Amino acid sequence: MSNRSYAILGTGALGGFYGAKLQKAGLDVHFLLKSDYEYVSKSGLIIESKDGDFTLAQVNAYNEVEKMPQCDVVVIALKTTQNHLLPQMLPPLVRDDGVVLVLQNGLAVEEEVAKIVGNVNIIGGLCFLCSNKVGAGHIRHLDYGQITVGGYASGYDPTGITDKMRQIADDLKSAGISIELAEDLLxxxxxxxxxxxxxxxxxxxxxxxxxxxxxxxxxxxxxxxxxxxxxxxxxxxxxxxxxxxxxxxxxxxxxxxxxxxxxxxxxxxxxxxxxxxxxxxxxxxxxxxxxxxxxxxxxxxxxxxxxxxxxxxxxxxx
CATH class of the missing domain: 1.10.1040.10 (N-(1-d-carboxylethyl)-l-norvaline Dehydrogenase; domain 2)
Structure with a gap:
């Protein structure tokens, strides 16, 4: 079992689903929440999934990033409309030589992260997931779920398959998440x-x-x-x-x-x-x-x- 710790920034339809799967598999996961904080801190997370429903009665829930511990992997699952918050969130949260896993839509999102934190490994993740948040702490997974991960280098030069990518992939696979490793993130x-x-x-x-x-x-x-x-x-x-x-x-x-x-x-x-x-x-x-x-x-x-x-x-x- 991996001893890597995970911070989930954005516990919605995507971050909540993947983070819950990681915790269910036995990993140390910490969730940042906003409007759902009171409910989730008391009642946990409910996952309805085509792969099987489950409930996490207790989770490590936080409403302020300053209260979260430093983690080995910080998962950015926020909407990109909230990326202006990342300069305050990321530096105190990710460990030196840690990983920032960017699970966001769009292009050039890793470039933004690279301007904020330097001494980390940045990995982009493309999520092919049909999932909705249907209530406080309640996520409904409808279809698919695979993540394609690729390493980020300046200018989006292809990185090939790195050791850090393999480590993250192993953790995600242990949680029952289908993974594809990409040599060329761009x-x-x-x-x-x-x-x-x-x-x-x-x-x-x-x-x-x-x-x-x-x-x-x-x-x-x-x-x-x-x-x-x-x-x-x-x-x-x-x-x-x-x-x-x-x-x-x-x-x-x-x-x-x-x-x-x-x-x-x-x-x-x-x-x-x-x-x-x-x-x-x-x-x-x-x-x-x-x-x-x-x-x-x-x-x-x-x-x-x-x-x-x-x-x-x-x-x-x-």
């Missing part, structure tokens, strides 16, 4: 965007679940066009996404249980949207290589309008 960041850009964006703009987007010929065609445009963006960064991968993502989504994307849930709950990480950063990377992505740019502009309306509403209600 290529996999773009591959994840093949799914995230069309489904997150269109689910908000068209008020639709994934199954609805795939049920109509026009929206399915639009999804496919957006996927090929993501592949063009990836090529501008020197990473090739094969046509077969796009077909795999289309097939994968057809087989998926009806799903309301994370961005759609945020929009419905009137929370800020992860527009910059998922849309803005890829557009800027492509534009820096003189590559235009017109359909993604169109969706980006629409989402910026909707996101600003949410943020203005928050300011007016503050």
């Amino acid at each position: 290529q996999w960041r773009w591959k994840k965007l093949v799914w995230n850009i069309p489904y997150n964006g269109l689910s908000v703009i068209l008020n639709a679940r994934t199954d609805e987007l795939m049920s109509y010929v026009h929206t399915r065609k639009l999804v496919e066009q957006l996927m090929y445009e993501v592949a063009a963006g990836s090529k501008s960064c020197g990473r090739i996404i094969p046509d077969s991968f796009i077909q795999t993502m289309l097939d994968y989504t057809v087989k998926m249980k009806p799903y309301r994307t994370s961005m759609k849930i945020d929009y419905d709950e009137r929370r800020p949207l992860e527009v910059e990480a998922i849309f803005g950063n890829p557009l800027r990377k492509a534009q820096a290589a003189d590559v235009n992505l017109p359909q993604i740019s169109c969706i980006y502009q629409q989402l910026k309008f909707l996101d600003e309306k949410i943020r203005v509403g928050d300011r007016e209600n503050a």
Whole structure:
């Protein structure tokens, strides 16, 4: 059994699910919470899962990062809209030569972490997970769950498979989490965007679940066009996404249980949207290589309008 300790920053549908699985497997896990802190500190976490339901009656719950112990692995499972908090969170929490595991959507998120902490190993994780938080401390896992992990180096140079990656993978496997090790994190960041850009964006703009987007010929065609445009963006960064991968993502989504994307849930709950990480950063990377992505740019502009309306509403209600 591993003696590595884990800190989970963001105990929601993703961080709560994976963190609970790690604790259930016997690892030392510490959870940072906000609105659910009182409930979880008294009653623990409830996981409903296609792989089997379980409850953790007691967890190490904290409402302030300053109260948490230093840990070997800090898992960033916050939405990227909260990344402005990381300069205060990360330095006191991660040990020297420890690991920061970035389980976030979008592009260039590891670059942000590297500016905050230096003497650590940064690993990116791409989560193919259908999971929702349905109540305080209550997470419902609907489908899938695999994580693809890759090491981060300056400029996103490929790192190959490192010892730290293998150690983290062993811990996750011990918790029953399917793992794939990637030699080139940047290529996999773009591959994840093949799914995230069309489904997150269109689910908000068209008020639709994934199954609805795939049920109509026009929206399915639009999804496919957006996927090929993501592949063009990836090529501008020197990473090739094969046509077969796009077909795999289309097939994968057809087989998926009806799903309301994370961005759609945020929009419905009137929370800020992860527009910059998922849309803005890829557009800027492509534009820096003189590559235009017109359909993604169109969706980006629409989402910026909707996101600003949410943020203005928050300011007016503050």
